[in-house]
Amino acid sequence: MQHVHLKFGSIQIHAQRVCRGLLLCALWLASTAAVAAPLRAQWSFRLLPGDAQLQTHPGMDAWKQATVPGSVHTDLLAAGLIGDPYVGAAEAGLQWIGLADWEYRARFDVDAASLARPHAELRFDGLDTFAEVRLNGEPLLKADNAHRTWRARVDGRLRAQGNELQIVFRSPIRTLLPQVQAMPHKIAGNYPSPYGDEPKDAMVGNFVRKPAYHFGWDWGPRYVTAGVWRQVHLDSWDQQRITDLAVRTDALDADKANLSVQLQVEQADKAGTQQVVIDVRDPDGKTVAQIKRDVALAPGENNLSLPLQIDKPRRWWPVGYGAQDRYTVQARLGEGKQSALESSIRIGLRTVQLQREEDKDGGQGFGFVINGVPVFAKGANVIPFDAFPARVTRERLRRDLQAARDANMNMLRNWGGGYYEDDAFFDIADELGLLVWQDFMFGGGMQPGYAPAFRANVVAEARDNIRRLRHHPSIVLWCGNNEEETAWKDWGHGKTLKEADPVFAAKVWQGYVDLFGKDLRSVVAEEGLGVPYWASSPSNDLDTKANDSRRGDKHYWEVWGNPALPPTAYLKETPRFMSEYGLQAWPQLSTINAFATPEEQRVDGPVIEAHQKFLAGKGNERLLHYIEMEFGTPRSFPDFVYLSQMMQAEGIELAALHHRASRPYTMGSLYWQLNDVWPGASWSSVDYYGNWKALNFHARRFFADVAVAALRDEGSTRFSLLNDGRAEVQGQWRVRVLDFDGRELQQQRRPISLPAMSATEVARFSDAELLQGADPSRSVAVFELLRGDAVVAQRLVYFVAAKQQALQPAQLHSELRAEGDHYLLQLRADRLVRGIWIGFTNADASVEDNAFDLLPGQTRTLVVRSTAPLSTLRSALHLQTLGDTLQSRPVASQDNASVERIH
Template identity: 70%
Template structure:
């Protein structure tokens, strides 16, 4: 009996050796805790934070403190000043975990930290493991021989970036320019540390978000184990691509431990339906260490990946395996899109230079917005929220997003969704403004490692079409006085700082992209002409335009006199909905100068509401109350950005991009966003769906002349009619004109420039409008209403629309019936969540609109809550004299 048991145990042991090992890479299954580090200067004032408490990883110290009710909600009310102690403190995290016997049996092991924010000292089982100083990097430590079956302890101490760096920054005889000085006294205004630390810059505050200098394990920790060798990476380079064939090279990076050995490398490609369309084998002789094995592949009649509106987003799956073992360490997979990318910069006869993205040989007009971080605490952003925001961008007819450089490199989920939706991504490296210490070799070395980590992680995504060095640093140096002021104070140091900038952004990052990014172009800064003379030029490179909204606060019609090659930033502010404001401030405190409202308005140190009022007053007069201020701000923003975006589109091919600032919000408050923090559509986003539509009309009135252009962003010719009607506000038609035209693919066609005298004749401009429409198959696909006076002087009337909710359950419809002209009708259900097919509508006299609606609330509740605001209702006190 004993012999049979011994034989049976031996057989089981042999089977275990022959069976595939457990998954070699898994998120560390651990129990996490945190506390304020004992002995820290903040401990006496915050003793409750010094006890060990459970922590959420990935997460941050702010969210852990909030989970234990040790701090108030950082977004509600005005707690920001009282929470700055968190960024001055040192924090301790620890994890306890066990390791399975099969995992321990594997000869090689690493702990992989995908995100440590930021100055971190890591110990494993009481022994030092690593020291980190860059939140944007992946940190890896070998741990074979250091793990035990039970009770492993991982300890991480996070040092305050402010107290860590402040002594050296204060010791500088002359400071390099920072971003936004703290108004809270936690950091001297003349010695900002944010530029010196590789941490999300927006954590130190921005003009659309709070200052919460957080810390923590903000991305997963993984334990990876393997045998004699493993596949470290799989990249797929496109060597040739056209309608007939795709010639690819699979670049398989293998790590081998021990003496030289041979292994069979299999690579196959599957089409979007999962069918194998290419396969190759390679007998590899593996040498000790890391090596790249190139395997050529060919796909006949490839299905190319296109941006939204230009074709399908087909993707292929490339799979590599080393040997016949099913060990996951010997396998790798990438989902790719086949597309070519070029940043075309052709010189003009007059000395200018174009700036156009060319995908699969086709010039694409870039339509979209800038993306900022989705939350002050990145670990709170889940895939569902990413999908909500990115789907909203696609639904608004956008085809490009710019990932702004003051945040963090997004999770793979962001780019997976962008690939799926056909959203091109302009990806900044994470430098948001001010000036960097590029003169410091250690700083540059850290940035190069950060760049390689992230370019390699993301390079298989077809959506990424540009890597850009930074946001606004070159123009700040050249145009804002940063370079001039430092050169005046210390010309030798200024020259050193600028050379460091050129070394980092002109050479180091350019080299990383050239070596790692599989052909995606590099651009040194936004805005810039890639380090060539002027940084923010309308005739060359990309442009940021802030003379509207920023100083000197020109009227929105100034957008029509600024024609860039590619507009990568411009914007107007607004507040979110009344329901969102109610979540952060009680109604009694909802006035533009209240402390709570000011705390959520970050522009110009809280003076942004005055700037917003300036723009509201220009077109709509004085808001009668705070609710009118909210509504008119959103209408102003939507109508102003529409004016700029249509001007950019009508200027094609001279202008080839229009990305407004900004798509989303980091928290609930005033900002330039079209979507609020929860992803709800503000008025701007509904308007964007119209002004970014592939077929659209641009009727742009300036200085008494209306320029009419017909826009076709589709890849095929379009037969359309355009119609011009001049009518009175009560619906009386004064004149009509209609004409058929064929619009070329990817074109802007001007069809008329009409002066007010020709359009109006003897009619009263305050009581008359022009309606310009684009029709296809007798259906109106785009419309613009042209007014001849500002809304405040227009003879708009109140109570000109009747609204009702019809249907039940999932068959709800909002029906609008207009009596006279209705401008900017905004449908609202108060606190109830309702998804509307459309909103912010202009209705012509007598027009009826039926809009689909979705909600989980019953129809009776929604009928009672339904409200519609219009400019006529809000401005009726401004009826024409």
């Protein structure tokens, strides 16, 4: 155990918050007020009497029980007033909900102790969105931002029994539409509604501070919901309360951490003296320091800075680079242990830099340096975990974040079209060592940044959320928005508006620069404890070009998006940091069964199309385009699902390995996307119910610290070995060429030393060198890294598309047996077997690996976990391979089959 020694300097009291620092550790807790507790109340809701929607939905103005936190959609579902929004094609029939005004009511009592305190406040952590709040019949506040924390003093306005809180939520569409329609020239929105609830030429989503995805996205439904989506608290206190606690890192290395504990105390109307006590506990829970000081407090806000030093600090590292050690810092006022006057946070000691070195050829890098160590970012983008955020549990967050870590990811990008995640998300990310790129909540289109009131609202929102989250060591970047700069510069948004009204266009762009180039940058500098700011993704931080492979971060959608290039095009795109790229796939059949009956499961069926939200490219047609490139046309809907997953996994693997092999020029690869908002087709690698698609299994291999990147394009294979570890790796590389029966055609083997945190190109081979006259449709090249005779990493390279290969059915043999508290599944391949997918029909079982190939004669034994008996699992076991799937389809007819055949 390391010895920890702390030295404390004198207390400094500042008139303004001390929060600027170039180096960061982490920790703050926003507003832990006096006695703060969730409001205990009986909640109910109704359609507001007199609302126009009552004409078609009579009786909805009767009070029904509500759940807080929650939303109007989930409350309507719980009351039996609507069907499940995720089942069938329900979306079109539920759009009326977003056009209505809704009323919520809470009835509650207040205990004597809280009533006796002279100061009280109601705190609303999430009101969605245009809300008018009254307490006991009197106006309390008006809210217009779902992302903010809203507070209202209620001193002297509470009674012991029978308090009533009323909240009216106005439809954001009806509230904003007249203003938007009155604009002579519109600024670009995101996704127009296909349902007629909002004109396609007057979208309101980018004018309201509400989760943008509620208005629909290309992976999720349009449910414009409303409600009390986060907790309501009643806070009460006497003379003081702690309103903020943070720890700023002023200097940090392996020998010493110079820190400043920043404490904000609100003092009542009279000046006074109070004792401040700070306790510091190490990652093992041992108290290693205590500060006690008497301080003079003036009325109002008091900002205190208490310097301290830790010798031999235990730093927080991203996964794969070291431990995720965290300290606990507790502040309290006075000697007592009243929770009213305490605040506690967990901090991780680490520094973060965004490295942007200039190249001789005019390029500029983009990479993260943590504790002085360059980190290649491996991971995915994260979207909201549900259309209705209050339904997201800590368990679901852990499930999906654990899936990311299990797939050897070290970074997640929290995309800007959703909401600022709950503290639980970041607690888990801290624990798992996952770095977080955090967007501000702007998902696309263009914002009315030219309006001072809009910008002021956003600044308040940013300050609320940075203060709430900045103590988390996982957060390493605050980014202004998603794709707004590139939309303006590259998609025609700016050009169209300039042609229509150049004066207004200039005003819109200046508003953008003011909001994302100045306002948010300033808030991050003031409040973010040294975490870097980035204006947009993709961008080079307001440089001339927005989406540049040579400078800044890159979104690449020419594969999948237009012009729908083949996945090999990934190998021709070498960015400095790839923050978005992706291919779609459908989730497994058990997930599809949750919303579509077997009869509805047709590629062109209404329910399936309702859960395919990539409307711009006719998603299933685009998916077939990619499936047919490699595999031909599927014979059935289950084959369509299976082949979509194989295509997605193999395509993204190609891109990710190329990015990794391009280190250090490229320093990040974040595919789109990790998770799902609902059950349906998407770019995710983990579906809505937590099932891993083939992509997540592949990611565990292609993101492994030590991996093989053998990348074939245009008849040539570039062979590189990857080592993201912090230690050198000694071994041998081996290249073998086999036929599908297992006969070895040639072998090469050489010793190699892989430097730490490196990509090493070993060789380049032409097809002619590898095949030496062998049949490309019956041959495979095996690229490996060995330690002794043990295979450390492996990648197989094929010479023709799968639909042209001589793959055979029934080449895989299996045996399932019990072994202690689990089962073992043994698989043996007679000949080459590609694309093995292990499933258990109507049985709950998990298998340790999936979506892999077996070489001729190879055997693998996998752990299977299930509570089902062995006989049930044996009956449920279903193995699918490419040889079985493609077996009886002549190549000449594959690409001519019609979509209608897939059902």
